[in-house]
Amino acid sequence: MGGGCEAINWSLHQEARIDDWLNFNVKQPADPSSPFIMLSVSEIVSAESYEECRTTADWLLSNTQVRPTVGIVCGSGLGGLAEKIKDPQVFKYCDIPNFPRSTVHGHAGQLVFGTLKGKPCVCMQGRFHLYEGHTIQKITLPMRVFKLMGVETVILTNAAGGLNQDYKVGDVMILKDHINMPGFAGINPLAGPNDDRFGVRFPCMSDAYDRELRQLAHDVASELGYDNFLREGVYCVVGGPSFETIAECRMLHSLGADAVGMSTVHEVIVARHAEMRVFALSLISNRSVMDYDSQEKANHKEVLETGMMRAEQLEKLVSTMVTRLEPIDNNAF
Numbered sequence: 001m002g003g004g005c006e007a008i009n010w011s012l013h014q015e016a017r018i019d020d021w022l023n024f025n026v027k028q029p030a031d032p033s034s035p036f037i038m039l040s041v042s043e044i045v046s047a048e049s050y051e052e053c054r055t056t057a058d059w060l061l062s063n064t065q066v067r068p069t070v071g072i073v074c075g076s077g078l079g080g081l082a083e084k085i086k087d088p089q090v091f092k093y094c095d096i097p098n099f100p101r102s103t104v105h106g107h108a109g110q111l112v113f114g115t116l117k118g119k120p121c122v123c124m125q126g127r128f129h130l131y132e133g134h135t136i137q138k139i140t141l142p143m144r145v146f147k148l149m150g151v152e153t154v155i156l157t158n159a160a161g162g163l164n165q166d167y168k169v170g171d172v173m174i175l176k177d178h179i180n181m182p183g184f185a186g187i188n189p190l191a192g193p194n195d196d197r198f199g200v201r202f203p204c205m206s207d208a209y210d211r212e213l214r215q216l217a218h219d220v221a222s223e224l225g226y227d228n229f230l231r232e233g234v235y236c237v238v239g240g241p242s243f244e245t246i247a248e249c250r251m252l253h254s255l256g257a258d259a260v261g262m263s264t265v266h267e268v269i270v271a272r273h274a275e276m277r278v279f280a281l282s283l284i285s286n287r288s289v290m291d292y293d294s295q296e297k298a299n300h301k302e303v304l305e306t307g308m309m310r311a312e313q314l315e316k317l318v319s320t321m322v323t324r325l326e327p328i329d330n331n332a333f
Ligand SMILES: O=P(O)(O)O[C@@H]1C[C@H](O)[C@@H](CO)O1
Pocket: 074, 075, 076, 104, 127, 129, 157, 158, 159, 160, 240, 261, 262, 263, 264, 299, 300, 303
């Protein structure tokens, strides 16, 4: 087997069958006014291409003087962090070229540029999820836009169910690792042709959650007196939007997951592919139901309420961490 990409020698018969498939599956709608615009295979393959991300980054950079080095993603009910940004410049997602729309209650749907304790940053007040119907490339497009704008460190927050029975509602879990359940079925933001301008074909994920940033979080939390509700564990992402069954919670916990959510991991994979540093935390907004006799029921209202209850401490923790972030020394080896 040659070292490089082996040219595929399609037979005439195979090429004919591919043409048939393309004609059948990606033909233009019969009725031109049809709302269902069929994408050609090349458009599907190139969706959220480098050029699209570059267009979005250039549009944003031409509309703000801020040159962010830190990118923050606010999860459900955690958008208050963006309110702490000084001299904010706000862009609604619907006004940003190629950006999807936020549709989930508790996700404002705007990008906020400014400074956090003097550090230039950009904050997503609301994120995108697979269950909203967005493609996995679309929900992770902001990560690539962050990279192209010069962001070096991303801080991701989310609300998650507590699988670990020691966890209480309101605890904050630093992510030390993740389990990408959709990934086992091939739902991975890096699937498809790799664009080397973003990163390598097979990026390592065993170091996804920056050890120094995790230690910084522990140090800051101790200084702030947050040790009593600070945890560190494994986050498992599922597709949603339905919450887990009892059997699913028990399975995920037996697999080593401490918390379960519906986001974050896809963003982490793309951020690490682009070699940005990653720190992520989960607000444990509800305890996953593990017992068939339990009366508890996971619900989004509780998720948002817990976010409001813990918002102030989370904002203080993250903003203090941002103050202490050191620029990445690109000459370090
Ligand atoms: O964006 P995050 O992961 O914080 O949102 C969580 C997961 C679901 O989207 C929602 C369920 O309540 O909260």
